Amino acid sequence: MNPVKIIEVKESVLAGNDREADQVRAQLKKDRTFLVNLMSSPGSGKTTTLLKTIELLKNDVKLGVMEADIDSDVDAQKIAAAGVPSIQLHTGGMCHLDAEMTRQGLAEFGTKGLDLVVLENVGNLVCPAEFDTGACKNVMILSVPEGHDKPLKYPLIFTVCDVLLINKIDVLPYFDFDLKLVEQYAHMRNPKLKIFPLSARTGEGFGPWIDWLRENVEAWNK
Amino acid sequence: MHEMGLTDAALKMVDGILEKNGCRGASRIVFEIGDLSGVVPRFVRDCWEAVCDGTKYEKTELVLESAPATAECLDCGKIFPADLDHLVCPDCLSRKLKPLTGMDMTIKEIEAY
Numbered sequence: 001m002n003p004v005k006i007i008e009v010k011e012s013v014l015a016g017n018d019r020e021a022d023q024v025r026a027q028l029k030k031d032r033t034f035l036v037n038l039m040s041s042p043g044s045g046k047t048t049t050l051l052k053t054i055e056l057l058k059n060d061v062k063l064g065v066m067e068a069d070i071d072s073d074v075d076a077q078k079i080a081a082a083g084v085p086s087i088q089l090h091t092g093g094m095c096h097l098d099a100e101m102t103r104q105g106l107a108e109f110g111t112k113g114l115d116l117v118v119l120e121n122v123g124n125l126v127c128p129a130e131f132d133t134g135a136c137k138n139v140m141i142l143s144v145p146e147g148h149d150k151p152l153k154y155p156l157i158f159t160v161c162d163v164l165l166i167n168k169i170d171v172l173p174y175f176d177f178d179l180k181l182v183e184q185y186a187h188m189r190n191p192k193l194k195i196f197p198l199s200a201r202t203g204e205g206f207g208p209w210i211d212w213l214r215e216n217v218e219a220w221n222k
Numbered sequence: 223m224h225e226m227g228l229t230d231a232a233l234k235m236v237d238g239i240l241e242k243n244g245c246r247g248a249s250r251i252v253f254e255i256g257d258l259s260g261v262v263p264r265f266v267r268d269c270w271e272a273v274c275d276g277t278k279y280e281k282t283e284l285v286l287e288s289a290p291a292t293a294e295c296l297d298c299g300k301i302f303p304a305d306l307d308h309l310v311c312p313d314c315l316s317r318k319l320k321p322l323t324g325m326d327m328t329i330k331e332i333e334a335y
Contacts, residue, residue: 007243009329013232013253096227126260127224131231156260156325188318 017131020099024106024134032221033111035102035119036213037135039157042123044143045167047075049200050118054082056210061217063116066105068097070122085109096127099134116217125150129157136220143167144177151185158189163196165209170199225261228327229269233279235329245334250283252331256324257291257305266327291324 012018028035040046050065057063065086067075076088087109091097097105102119111117119135121128138161142150145168151158158164164186166179179197186193194212198205236251255261263286270284293304295311296318302311304324310317 004249004333004335005243005245007239007245007332007334009235009239009331011235012326012328013228013235014326016235016238017231094227094230095224098227098231127227130224131227 014130014132017099020103021132021134024099024103025136027103027106028111028134028136029220031112033114033117034137034217034220035106035117035133035135037119037121037128037133037138038141039121039125039128039138039161040123040141040143041125041146044123044141044146045200046120046123046141047078049141049165049167049198050120051078051082052200052203052206053118053210053213054079054084056206057116057213058082058084061115061214062113063118064109064111064114066102066109066117066119068101068105068120068122070095075120085114091122094127095122095124096131097121097133098131102133102135115221116213125154125157129154129160137162137216139163139165141165141167142182144169144171144175148178148182148185151182151189155189158186158193161190161193163194163209163212166195166197167200169197169205170202225265225269226272228261229266230273232327232329233270233273233277236279236332239329239332240334243334247278248282248332248334250285250333251279251329252285252287254287254289254326254328254330256289256326256328258293258321258324259327260306261327263288287330289324289326289328292322293319294322296320 038046065079065084066089068089068091070091073088076086079086089105140157140161183195196209198209255263274280291304292301294301295316297316298314300311300313
């Protein structure tokens with residue numbers, strides 16, 4: 001038997017994933033592909049928001065979608081029906097994607113020539129926030145029915161995101177949802193967070209979000 | 223239940239560290255769990271058992287230590303010990319806080335052979 005030795009590590013359990021994520025980003029930079037990691041709770045309207053975004057961008061931005069779910073391919077089918085290349089990733093029961101799964105997904109998908117790839121993460125406000133996927137920017141959706149207190153209850157996801165889309169603003173009159181308060185709470189966690197209220201159903205408010213996407217795709221792919 | 227993903231990530235890290243150090247296994251592993259990480263130690267223990275099932279770590283002793291957290295008040299600048307149940311500045315009662323330490327779950331050390 002070998003002698004026992006103590007290895008002092010003092011490293012985050014996520015350090016391995018973070019290194020892998022940096023490699024994914026370096027490859028994306030080389031390939032001139034901008035990867036957005038889209039996160040939210042289940043039912044916040046990720047796929048509907050994505051479909052509206054595709055409709056507004058697909059004529060001048062070459063885009064693709066990677067759908068991550070625990071099971072099924074209903075989301076990937078909806079995206080494919082919109083005329084955009086998509087791939088469905090199954091996380092095998094895991095509640096999030098990590099950098100290794102993202103790397104495999106990108107390789108399988110073949111992203112060369114795509115300006116923008118949106119990774120629709122598993123619906124969850126906790127685990128996806130902890131695992132860097134290697135995306136260039138993180139975007140989250142919070143929908144009106146979920147309530148304005150979410151930045152207080154799930155602080156980490158608001159901290160790691162660059163953009164917060166507040167979806168379903170068409171139903172604001174029916175909910176006790178305070179738009180000003182949610183902005184205040186979210187900025188408490190992350191003063192740099194960009195907030196775009198919109199409705200994927202009516203298309204209201206999409207202008208600033210689409211502009212942000214165009215600017216960022218251009219800046220990354222230059 | 224982010225403990226499952228974190229524990230799984232930890233196991234992959236441990237595998238890599240043992241390999242790099244030319245070791246075959248571990249008799250003891252110490253994880254440090256920050257007070258602001260939102261990680262529940264007893265869930266980590268359950269998840270660890272699950273991810274180790276059928277691996278060389280089945281007999282490895284798992285030690286979980288807690289790591290104190292600090293936060294900074296963005297209004298008055300006070301730096302104070304914080305945990306998830308007390309997210310308020312002790313001086314000015316502001317809730318505009320920036321966590322400084324204790325957000326992580328870390329691998330502290332591995333007793334390897």
